[in-house]
Amino acid sequence: MAYKHASNRLRRDPWAVQYAVNPVSGRKRMQPSGGYATTADEIIEAAEYVRHVANPSDYIAFYFPDMNEDDYQISRLVTALAIPDDCALLAITHGEQSAILAKHGFDRHLILPLSDVDESFLADSLATALVDLYWHYPITHILLPDSVKSRDLAYRVAAQCNVMPTVSVQGFSAGGAIKRSSCGTKTVSCPLSPVMTISSDRIGATNQSQGEAMSIDWCSDMPPSAFIATREFSLSVEDLPLSEAALIFSAGDGVKDWAAFHQAARAANAATAGSRVVCDAGLLEKKRQVGTSGQSVTADVYVAFGISGAVQHLQGIAGCANVIAVNIDPESPIMKRADLGIVADANAVLKAMCQHSSQGEG
Amino acid sequence: MHIVVFTAVRIAAGSARPYRSPTDAAAVEMALSLPYSKLDVVHVGDPLNSGLNGYLGMGIPSLTVLAVDPDGDPYPAMCKWLEMTKPDLILFGGSARSGEGDGYLPYAIAGKMNVPILNDTCEILSVDAQTLILRQALPKARRRDITITLPAVLTVSSFAKPGRQSAYGKARKANVHTIKMHGLAGFVPVPVLAGQQDKPSSLQIAAAGKPKSTTNARDRLKQLSTLKTGKSKIIHAATADDAVNHIIEYLKQHKMTTE
Numbered sequence: 001m002a003y004k005h006a007s008n009r010l011r012r013d014p015w016a017v018q019y020a021v022n023p024v025s026g027r028k029r030m031q032p033s034g035g036y037a038t039t040a041d042e043i044i045e046a047a048e049y050v051r052h053v054a055n056p057s058d059y060i061a062f063y064f065p066d067m068n069e070d071d072y073q074i075s076r077l078v079t080a081l082a083i084p085d086d087c088a089l090l091a092i093t094h095g096e097q098s099a100i101l102a103k104h105g106f107d108r109h110l111i112l113p114l115s116d117v118d119e120s121f122l123a124d125s126l127a128t129a130l131v132d133l134y135w136h137y138p139i140t141h142i143l144l145p146d147s148v149k150s151r152d153l154a155y156r157v158a159a160q161c162n163v164m165p166t167v168s169v170q171g172f173s174a175g176g177a178i179k180r181s182s183c184g185t186k187t188v189s190c191p192l193s194p195v196m197t198i199s200s201d202r203i204g205a206t207n208q209s210q211g212e213a214m215s216i217d218w219c220s221d222m223p224p225s226a227f228i229a230t231r232e233f234s235l236s237v238e239d240l241p242l243s244e245a246a247l248i249f250s251a252g253d254g255v256k257d258w259a260a261f262h263q264a265a266r267a268a269n270a271a272t273a274g275s276r277v278v279c280d281a282g283l284l285e286k287k288r289q290v291g292t293s294g295q296s297v298t299a300d301v302y303v304a305f306g307i308s309g310a311v312q313h314l315q316g317i318a319g320c321a322n323v324i325a326v327n328i329d330p331e332s333p334i335m336k337r338a339d340l341g342i343v344a345d346a347n348a349v350l351k352a353m354c355q356h357s358s359q360g361e362g
Numbered sequence: 363m364h365i366v367v368f369t370a371v372r373i374a375a376g377s378a379r380p381y382r383s384p385t386d387a388a389a390v391e392m393a394l395s396l397p398y399s400k401l402d403v404v405h406v407g408d409p410l411n412s413g414l415n416g417y418l419g420m421g422i423p424s425l426t427v428l429a430v431d432p433d434g435d436p437y438p439a440m441c442k443w444l445e446m447t448k449p450d451l452i453l454f455g456g457s458a459r460s461g462e463g464d465g466y467l468p469y470a471i472a473g474k475m476n477v478p479i480l481n482d483t484c485e486i487l488s489v490d491a492q493t494l495i496l497r498q499a500l501p502k503a504r505r506r507d508i509t510i511t512l513p514a515v516l517t518v519s520s521f522a523k524p525g526r527q528s529a530y531g532k533a534r535k536a537n538v539h540t541i542k543m544h545g546l547a548g549f550v551p552v553p554v555l556a557g558q559q560d561k562p563s564s565l566q567i568a569a570a571g572k573p574k575s576t577t578n579a580r581d582r583l584k585q586l587s588t589l590k591t592g593k594s595k596i597i598h599a600a601t602a603d604d605a606v607n608h609i610i611e612y613l614k615q616h617k618m619t620t621e
Contacts, residue, residue: 124479148482155469156469158469159466162473167466227478227510228510229508230509231506232500233504233506234502234503234505240503241503244521245503246503268613300618301616303609311580330596340609341597342596343597344598344605348602348605349605352602352603352605352606
């Protein structure tokens with residue numbers, strides 16, 4: 001078993017990865033095919049004792065907006081921080097997860113009711129609720145995951161508490177929080193801020209004690225928001241910037257049947273993209289080109305039809321989580337990059353795909 | 363409606379030349395599309411900075427520069443100036459979604475002025491005397507329409523309409539008003555965490571992009587591009603339908619089909 005991402009893909013755990021020395025440069029280099037993150041269950045089996053905090057004098061609060069594995073990663077910080085005996089670890093969530101939280105080493109658990117604002121998550125009312133908590137309990141730090149949503153929340157909390165937040169924390173040392181600066185070329189050690197966001201995939205799994213995750217009541221309502229959310233929707237795949245697409249169908253020189261390609265993409269609700277060859281030939285718009293001279297994409301699934309996989313193209317899809325390649329040549333470079341490689345003629349597959357989708361509708 | 367746009371100048375990493383920030387330019391573009399009674403495009407820093415030409419050439423009425431010391435904190439100057447002018451709408455360019463902890467300044471300003479702030483605005487749909495309906499960009503290609511009452515602070519998303527091209531002639535003719543900021547002592551700066559220490563990163567992921575120069579460019583590219591999360595599974599599909607079934611099964615596994 002390994003950690004699963006929200007999109008159900010395996011997470012790579014850089015800390016579990018084997019390091020090897022590059023024979024050419026003499027540098028240490030990560031083995032890309034190395035380990036996967038440990039599951040919660042595996043950590044728990046290693047946990048030796050249960051921590052009791054009877055009367056906590058202060059709290060360190062962890063806010064888990066989504067309760068997915070991304071969120072749980074920051075709970076591994078529990079061991080990275082030296083925690084005094086009378087300091088309780090408080091998990092703030094929107095749902096009942098006490099059993100899991102106890103296993104992750106949390107001493108207290110507080111549920112913020114989200115009720116009707118759940119779908120139209122409005123950060124300002126949530127931030128005010130967290131600030132209320134911050135002043136009500138003696139909370140020394142609030143830690144959040146480093147997502148777009150959480151960082152916005154962290155800034156709001158920090159602004160209301162009038163403190164400087166520390167975002168994208170990479171880890172902790174004796175000197176304080178470690179973060180990167182100057183485009184990742186330097187690390188900076190700065191004192192622990194009351195509000196911090198923690199980068200994912202940075203903290204390794206370690207042995208830790210279990211907690212009790214005793215419930216704390218918090219019966220105030222959510223504060224009012226200054227905003228009214230009227231409508232939330234997903235962009236259609238035609239309007240979508242390629243960099244935001246979750247599923248991409250991409251065509252290379254092997255694709256000749258363009259009607260089938262577009263029909264298949266429409267049926268699968270996928271954004272369309274292409275290699276340099278097809279974009280230069282005017283078969284797709286220039287803005288749909290993926291690769292060194294086009295765009296870099298970060299799709300969850302990237303389906304490459306008739307693309308051999310020149311390094312310039314592979315560079316453009318380096319950020320894609322899963323790659324499916326359909327190509328007639330089993331030795332083409334894209335097959336080495338692909339998670340699923342299918343040796344077949346792309347045009348025949350596209351045609352069959354269209355038939356399959358029209359049968360599904362009929 | 364009195365609109366203020368705060369703009370900054372970036373420094374190109376390679377050439378060290380100053381240039382306009384793309385998201386700040388998008389914020390100026392958004393302001394120009396609104397029916398304003400007064401528009402102040404404001405820069406805090408050096409009025410002679412050549413990077414400001416990027417904004418001046420956009421056809422803005424004028425540029426206001428709040429002159430502070432080169433290494434001075436812009437926050438007190440901005441607070442004081444906003445307190446004097448009391449605008450209805452304040453726009454900031456959004457920060458990059460990863461990297462350093464910048465992007466906090468708009469929140470600090472909004473907190474100081476006690477007005478609501480909304481991040482990642484990508485479009486303004488309608489403008490009333492006191493209300494705005496705008497579209498916010500959310501992760502995973504989602505958008506949300508939000509009604510907000512003025513005064514307010516907005517940060518502009520990188521998915522907003524990009525700033526128009528800067529024209530050299532307009533940049534030459536544009537007016538720059540410089541305001542020397544005094545009496546900032548009463549404005550307490552944001553508490554900066556003291557004692558930051560820089561050291562070379564030990565966290566650079568496998569020194570990406572910097573293998574030893576003895577390898578050729580093709581190998582360097584390959585090192586960057588062959589990263590993946592699992593092992594390849596190669597299937598020799600007997601028929602096209604067979605291949606389609608494999609693809610659809612894989613998409614289902616990854617929750618990518620609507621079926």
